[in-house]
Amino acid sequence: MTRYFTDEHEWIAVDGTTATVGITDYAQSQLGDIVFVEVPASGAQVNKGGDAAVVESVKAASDVYAPVTGTVTEGNGALDGDPALVNSDPEGDGWFFKLTLSDPSELDGLMDEATYKAFVAGL
């Protein structure tokens, strides 16, 4: 399992051609208390850089983009009843959706954990 990061503060954990997507701890800390998450349904097609999910904090709505192109295999149903999971465990139980990658070479343009940490430190 390899974890990559985007400059829009999504993470993607890849295992072969399947992957899990969520938002980073930095993203959840910036958003604050999360009160609603809309994740894509199983079977939905998402495109790299396109809208994939919506996350709403007390204060504002934000789009979550797909880090890569693929087909959604599962949205995290636990976020319906407990959206605050994204605050408490953003890079674990607070995942957004799983997908099958269409083009694994798209991962090449993403950051590894060390690069992402340096990126956030520079913000």
Add this chain to the structure above:
Amino acid sequence: MMSDDTEILELPLGDWHRAHGGRMVAFAGYAMPIQYEGIMAEHLWTRANAGLFDVSHMGQLMLSGDGVAEALEAIVPGDISALAEGRMRYSLLLNAEGGILDDLMITNAPMGHYLVVNGAVKWEDIGHIREHLPDEITLNHMEDRALLALQGPKAVDALARVVPGVEKLFFMEAGSFLWGHEPLWISRSGYTGEDGFEISVPTEAVVALADALMAQSEVKPIGLGARDSLRLEAGLPLYGHDLDERVDPVQGDLGFAISKRRRAEGGFPGGERILKALAEGPPSKRVGFTVEGRQPVREGAAIFAGDTQIGVITSGGFAPSLQVPIAMGFVSTGHATPGTALEADVRGKRIGLTVTRMPFIPHTYVRRGAAK
């Protein structure tokens, strides 16, 4: 992101907010804390304890001179002449068409009539007031004063320990107090729906006063985020969002601010339009909404009855005390009856709304003469 050519001003408590973990944003031209530990926690703390808000961005104006109350009545629709010393009133600065230029508090103070106006429009307000008041009325913009609000059910206990005597004030009453050698002007008022106080303090003493209040176990600092969710739950409109120059007091559901004598006599800007709207009903009206499901409906969302747009959301968000989304907006009057089912368009998706009476959370003001 703020643009580089906009100068963001610093308030007297700016560094104090940073030292207390405030996340600063630009608001009304000033660097202000949006939150400290989190909007939800700060909101709930204020409803249960006491929240300390820095509202020093607001304009504090002192109007003095003979006939100041009568002069004010030419620009606002309230009965200012009837205001006894130490009493205050919510009022509206109106343009010639009866549109709302700002909402404000007016207090009859010993040194004159004391006004608190919104920070984002205070310079326009000052220009408007100067233009419309006679020359013999003096307007002093009290830039040497900061303004704190202490709000919540335990605000009275915390503040009375620091400034004994404030507990004797009732809602919408104000007076002079000394804190050591510092002259304070304190009112029992606020904009959260809770009991609480607003404290005008000399700028050089505001850090020490904020520290003295923070030393009380009931008190935590509260940012702009929770200030917004608290006032929304209380059904209170925010100028620049729920009210603007296109809205008259009747549309804004603020008819209570047009005093009985003024309704009979008129003589305030836009009087004809406003009295007509009072008699015949306005074309559209500010109402509250409960929202179906969990997704907040926010400012700017169009409101539909079937396929026809009949209004727009002007404030909306998640209500921490209710744990559901709530909203405020304008609808054409035929759709303003509580219980009316409507829909909001949120990114192409329809979300059910129901018109509801406000406030969403009962006000807990401590009124003179009210049963305990």
